[in-house]
Amino acid sequence: MSHHWPDKVQIVEVGPRDGLQNESVIVPTAVKAELIQHLLTAGLSQIEVTSFVHPRLVPQLADANELLALLPRSASNQFSALVPNLKGWERARACELQRIAIFTAASETFARKNINMSVAESLDAYRPLVHEARTQGCSVRAYLSTCFVCPYEGEMAVSRVVELSQALLDLGADEVAISDTIGAAAPTDIERTIGALLEHVPAERIALHLHDTYGTALANVVAGLQLGIRTFDSSCGGLGGCPFAPGASGNLATEDLVYLLQRMNIACGVDMSALQRAAAFIASRLGRELSSRHWKRWQCKPSTTT
Amino acid sequence: MSHHWPDKVQIVEVGPRDGLQNESVIVPTAVKAELIQHLLTAGLSQIEVTSFVHPRLVPQLADANELLALLPRSASNQFSALVPNLKGWERARACELQRIAIFTAASETFARKNINMSVAESLDAYRPLVHEARTQGCSVRAYLSTCFVCPYEGEMAVSRVVELSQALLDLGADEVAISDTIGAAAPTDIERTIGALLEHVPAERIALHLHDTYGTALANVVAGLQLGIRTFDSSCGGLGGCPFAPGASGNLATEDLVYLLQRMNIACGVDMSALQRAAAFIASRLGRELSSRHWKRWQCKPSTTT
Numbered sequence: 001m002s003h004h005w006p007d008k009v010q011i012v013e014v015g016p017r018d019g020l021q022n023e024s025v026i027v028p029t030a031v032k033a034e035l036i037q038h039l040l041t042a043g044l045s046q047i048e049v050t051s052f053v054h055p056r057l058v059p060q061l062a063d064a065n066e067l068l069a070l071l072p073r074s075a076s077n078q079f080s081a082l083v084p085n086l087k088g089w090e091r092a093r094a095c096e097l098q099r100i101a102i103f104t105a106a107s108e109t110f111a112r113k114n115i116n117m118s119v120a121e122s123l124d125a126y127r128p129l130v131h132e133a134r135t136q137g138c139s140v141r142a143y144l145s146t147c148f149v150c151p152y153e154g155e156m157a158v159s160r161v162v163e164l165s166q167a168l169l170d171l172g173a174d175e176v177a178i179s180d181t182i183g184a185a186a187p188t189d190i191e192r193t194i195g196a197l198l199e200h201v202p203a204e205r206i207a208l209h210l211h212d213t214y215g216t217a218l219a220n221v222v223a224g225l226q227l228g229i230r231t232f233d234s235s236c237g238g239l240g241g242c243p244f245a246p247g248a249s250g251n252l253a254t255e256d257l258v259y260l261l262q263r264m265n266i267a268c269g270v271d272m273s274a275l276q277r278a279a280a281f282i283a284s285r286l287g288r289e290l291s292s293r294h295w296k297r298w299q300c301k302p303s304t305t306t
Numbered sequence: 307m308s309h310h311w312p313d314k315v316q317i318v319e320v321g322p323r324d325g326l327q328n329e330s331v332i333v334p335t336a337v338k339a340e341l342i343q344h345l346l347t348a349g350l351s352q353i354e355v356t357s358f359v360h361p362r363l364v365p366q367l368a369d370a371n372e373l374l375a376l377l378p379r380s381a382s383n384q385f386s387a388l389v390p391n392l393k394g395w396e397r398a399r400a401c402e403l404q405r406i407a408i409f410t411a412a413s414e415t416f417a418r419k420n421i422n423m424s425v426a427e428s429l430d431a432y433r434p435l436v437h438e439a440r441t442q443g444c445s446v447r448a449y450l451s452t453c454f455v456c457p458y459e460g461e462m463a464v465s466r467v468v469e470l471s472q473a474l475l476d477l478g479a480d481e482v483a484i485s486d487t488i489g490a491a492a493p494t495d496i497e498r499t500i501g502a503l504l505e506h507v508p509a510e511r512i513a514l515h516l517h518d519t520y521g522t523a524l525a526n527v528v529a530g531l532q533l534g535i536r537t538f539d540s541s542c543g544g545l546g547g548c549p550f551a552p553g554a555s556g557n558l559a560t561e562d563l564v565y566l567l568q569r570m571n572i573a574c575g576v577d578m579s580a581l582q583r584a585a586a587f588i589a590s591r592l593g594r595e596l597s598s599r600h601w602k603r604w605q606c607k608p609s610t611t612t
Binding site: 003005184185186187188189191212213214215216217218219221222223249253256259260263264265291292293294296297 | 490492522599603
């Protein structure tokens, strides 16, 4: 039995937003810009760089406008930013962003704790925002959080994930990022949930956003690949977690994902050496070890291993 | 597309041997015995407990006879030990072991550096040993190391893995443990190599021995499950590595494997809480952090997450 693997996939780098938002020490704007430049150099063309959430809620990302002013725009890269409401959209618009992201959850409790709205309220709030953004030529990605297990509510119903994914796409999002927020999923979860979703939504409109809490993230990527998913989120160095999600640890690390893909002969356009420099850069600025499997290897003495 | 998953699999716990042999500080025999008792309590019924290699080569395991004298024997558990030669077999026999393991490699250079024999010489050396062991009613497992990538020779030919696996089984081994010694493999490697092997050898005689250097071990377990493999090696806490293999890091951690299996509804007979106690015990005695994903989680403050 041999699977049909794709020739290439798209990585969405979320470290600067989903990663750094969990760092308690404020990272200077210039350091963020330099990290993003390292990521661009490594070949990561889609990067979620910040969030236009209220500065009081996430002080780490309060410099969104200043950061975007420092970033090089080109046709070959696409920056996105999280936008929680119309006020955030006005800020994003001033930065001439071509892509934004919205965020809700499969779990009511998680939505309440994270965005202080019910899920239904969040959909109502996003409707005019997405309409406005698309009218201005800006594309929209939607995160659907806690699609498998919620730290407060436990197991999530597949039907709810399907229903909410469709609602988000109906709002005008072009892509829904099915998120394993606390990294609890195994390949059987991916098969069940993504399999059901694919009966209603084409694979091109689905991304997988995985966390590596229990080491299952790459197994879940492979399950996604087998189902036809071609877009995967990851975070340089495995930066991340979620301040509102007890039990969440880092995002799937970009370098671990890139290793898997390269070993499987699936192109993703990323240069591993440049990616290592990006991780080393942010580790030195954060003054801490990173959580990826590669980070640990990179800290070892050089050996004869290639 | 949904796969057919098995109801249960067998875990072979290799921490006491493959893990501890890489610890530079000598672990007291009584501590090893207590670790093994913890592992038995957790439900791990097949445990590789030590090696009858020359004490000068691996001082950590020089207490093999003393250790085995301390271990409780019962019909419900099976201890095995690595046996490198006839002299080792005589020591193992004195301990009334019911199962031994032999070890060679797909890579000539790796075999030379690890067991100081060519691969052909190792097969010749094991032939009388295996015959003798089986005559005495002792079953034999065979490790085939560096089946995917050798740290010295690079990529390994699939045909060589198939040929040597057959040779080891022809010698009288009942099982060959296909080993990703430096943890370089991805699911495509598993498909290619195990797929070819399955044309000649039934799945029941194949085990997968994986290392988690780059985070691909669980993805490789899933690839193995999809191919019909039902026996997987792992090491409590992710103990391990290989002193002769630059680039090797810890074995796949038993707790990470157990989590994956339990989440996939595949029985393995292991109690996670008891396994956590086993890991905490050996970590406290080694005085260091362990490398499993679960270890990191277990060190976090208790949360509302289940």
